[in-house]
Amino acid sequence: MVALLRKALGIVVGTGALARRGPRLAVAVGLGLLALVASACGTSGSPALEVSAAQAAVPLAGSSQLVLSITNAGDGDDALVGVETDAALAIELHETRIAEDRATMVSLDEVPLPAGQTVRFRPGGLHLMMIAPSDEVALGTTFEVTLRFDRSDPVTTTAEVRELLDLAEDSFDDPDA
Amino acid sequence: MRAERLTRSTHRPGGSTVAALVLLGLVALACGPASATAISAQGLEPGPDGWRGVPLERERTMPVATLADPDGDAVQLHTAFTGTPTLLFFGYTSCPDICPIHLAAIASAMGTAGVSFEELDVVFVSVDPERDTPERIEEYLANFDRRMVGLHGDLEVVEDALAQLDLGGPVVEGPDPRGEGDLIGHPAQVIGFDADGQALRVWPFGARRSDWIADLPRIVEQWS
Numbered sequence: 001m002v003a004l005l006r007k008a009l010g011i012v013v014g015t016g017a018l019a020r021r022g023p024r025l026a027v028a029v030g031l032g033l034l035a036l037v038a039s040a041c042g043t044s045g046s047p048a049l050e051v052s053a054a055q056a057a058v059p060l061a062g063s064s065q066l067v068l069s070i071t072n073a074g075d076g077d078d079a080l081v082g083v084e085t086d087a088a089l090a091i092e093l094h095e096t097r098i099a100e101d102r103a104t105m106v107s108l109d110e111v112p113l114p115a116g117q118t119v120r121f122r123p124g125g126l127h128l129m130m131i132a133p134s135d136e137v138a139l140g141t142t143f144e145v146t147l148r149f150d151r152s153d154p155v156t157t158t159a160e161v162r163e164l165l166d167l168a169e170d171s172f173d174d175p176d177a
Numbered sequence: 178m179r180a181e182r183l184t185r186s187t188h189r190p191g192g193s194t195v196a197a198l199v200l201l202g203l204v205a206l207a208c209g210p211a212s213a214t215a216i217s218a219q220g221l222e223p224g225p226d227g228w229r230g231v232p233l234e235r236e237r238t239m240p241v242a243t244l245a246d247p248d249g250d251a252v253q254l255h256t257a258f259t260g261t262p263t264l265l266f267f268g269y270t271s272c273p274d275i276c277p278i279h280l281a282a283i284a285s286a287m288g289t290a291g292v293s294f295e296e297l298d299v300v301f302v303s304v305d306p307e308r309d310t311p312e313r314i315e316e317y318l319a320n321f322d323r324r325m326v327g328l329h330g331d332l333e334v335v336e337d338a339l340a341q342l343d344l345g346g347p348v349v350e351g352p353d354p355r356g357e358g359d360l361i362g363h364p365a366q367v368i369g370f371d372a373d374g375q376a377l378r379v380w381p382f383g384a385r386r387s388d389w390i391a392d393l394p395r396i397v398e399q400w401s
Contacts, residue, residue: 060277060317060320061270061271061277061313061316061317061320063271063273065273065274094273096273096274096275098275098365098382101344101364101365101366101379101381102344102362102363102364102365103275103362103363103364103365103382104350104360104361104362104363105272105273105360105361106360123274123278124274124275124278124382124383127273127274129273163281164274164277164278164281165278165281165282165285165386168274168278168282169385169386172383172385
């Protein structure tokens with residue numbers, strides 16, 4: 001990243017002089033810069049995803065949620081576009097938003113996984129909601145979930161079923177995690 | 178847009194440094210802040226008096242509202258829940274995480290703290306009359322403790338009760354993306370009332386079992 005920024009600085013310093021020489025050069029340099037910005041943001045690099053083990057809450061009122069984290073250690077962006085399991089009718093991407101003491105839940109089509117960042121799904125924030133979990137989703141059992149991404153190959157991970165309150169308190173205890 | 182800004186800044190006389198800074202800023206901006214995982218609750222810090230619940234700055238009282246219990250009998254909120262302290266929460270049974278976490282934490286702490294439902298009323302008011310039938314509310318609360326009181330009423334009555342607590346705002350925010358029913362907005366905190374029906378403190382989302390274990394005995398001792 002440092003090398004990239006030095007390169008960017010070098011190009012910009014050169015641009016001042018080049019731009020005065022003619023519009024064609026300026027356009028060329030402009031396009032070069034655009035490409036540089038784009039590459040710095042990971043749209044042309046490769047994502048490298050690490051998916052944590054998952055935990056699911058004991059179902060309540062016909063739903064449950066999965067807690068897990070996805071780290072994109074690569075230099076290219078990706079996005080979570082779907083989660084599948086045999087243990088529920090469906091898994092939806094949701095986000096609970098709390099503003100001015102009011103909570104609402106929104107449904108998302110996909111969740112961005114920017115290069116170099118970790119995205120966590122947990123109570124009170126981004127979460128993976130299981131609709132109509134099957135009987136096998138019970139305290140202490142495990143089941144498999146498969147995550148599908150925009151660019152990377154699907155990843156399957158194991159989910160362990162725990163009490164929702166335990167999942168929530170773990171996330172309260174770990175605000176930066 | 179981005180190209181325009183870049184090109185324009187490079188044309189400024191002596192603007193190389195500025196352009197470099199702008200580019201650095203753009204790279205930083207375009208890569209985005211790490212806000213995707215922000216959580217709004219990180220547990221409650223004890224106040225100087227030891228309480229975990231947050232004191233209310235303005236006076237509020239138990240709303241004047243006529244709701245119904247699971248049997249369909251009318252319940253006057255402002256008269257039924259005076260005489261003992263009350264914890265009041267507005268939620269809905271399709272609520273994925275805020276509601277069950279609050280209710281599970283309170284139910285668990287009641288037992289640990291040795292506070293009985295005779296000493297403290299715990300009241301759940303549904304903000305989703307369309308989906309929350311009396312049976313469904315009863316079944317839902319049984320997941321936590323059957324002694325919690327589940328109430329329902331017309332949306333206008335519930336909205337008016339919220340407004341009386343300065344917790345107004347649209348309850349129905351549009352169709353629920355999950356299919357049937359509405360997308361619901363509701364207060365994220367539990368409201369605590371003393372035996373006279375004065376609202377004294379709130380517990381925002383993020384309150385743990387341990388916060389309730391600390392506060393429940395104080396509620397019974399000081400608010401009865």
